[in-house]
């Protein structure tokens with residue numbers, strides 16, 4: 001960890017607080033360009049859960065629009081029907097223009113999730129993140145779904161906690177998602193020198209022990225909007241005053257020790273695009 005890491009963390013936390021207070025990262029406005037899609041994600045925990053399944057290998061905006069567009073094509077968003085209509089879900093996802101690049105695996109994940117929510121949570125996805133549950137328990141429950149690994153679970157927990165205001169215990173046990181944008185920012189700012197899930201999460205815990213997951217959205221946005229792989233815009237970046245600017249580092253590039261993770265190899269793009 002570089003000497004400026006605490007300042008980088010402070011800037012990330014300030015940015016995150018600004019986003020939350022301005023509403024820029026609220027579910028009502030930031031996930032997609034489609035107001036109807038945002039509204040569905042916001043009012044329906046089942047649509048949110050399905051959106052989490054969509055967030056792989058495509059842009060964030062496209063992913064979060066997925067549940068709404070799927071509901072339009074199906075003519076409903078009823079979990080009990082979705083649970084048993086995999087061929088219809090598959091056809092709806094794959095019809096041109098396809099709603100996702102993984103049109104073969106996503107229907108299985110969506111229908112499996114619908115069955116699990118129906119069978120284990122009485123059809124109410126909100127029971128997965130019942131208010132007052134511990135972060136680790138919610139993470140464990142999300143991890144049990146086909147198509148949700150540690151990365152998506154960490155992202156989902158942080159969105160629920162910070163942007164939907166779901167009360168949870170154990171914020172200190174939260175984590176940043178091992179995402180390409182987050183990793184790039186952590187490496188280039190000097191928050192960590194090693195590109196592994198453990199190193200990234202440990203770096204977040206070191207600089208923000210009370211709630212490491214709080215760094216997630218701000219780091220992701222910095223990576224997406226300024227700290228781009230080829231042409232980082234350091235002059236305009238929120239982290240510029242403290243960043244080590246190790247721009248030769250990239251998650252697909254050189255200068256860092258790299259992870260050998262199946263999560264990474266199965267997800268060529270960021271979970272959030």
Ligand code: SF4
Pocket residue numbers: 185188189222226227228232233234235237238239240243244245246247
């Ligand atoms: S864009 Fe530049 S200043 Fe911002 S995080 Fe990346 S390397 Fe640092």
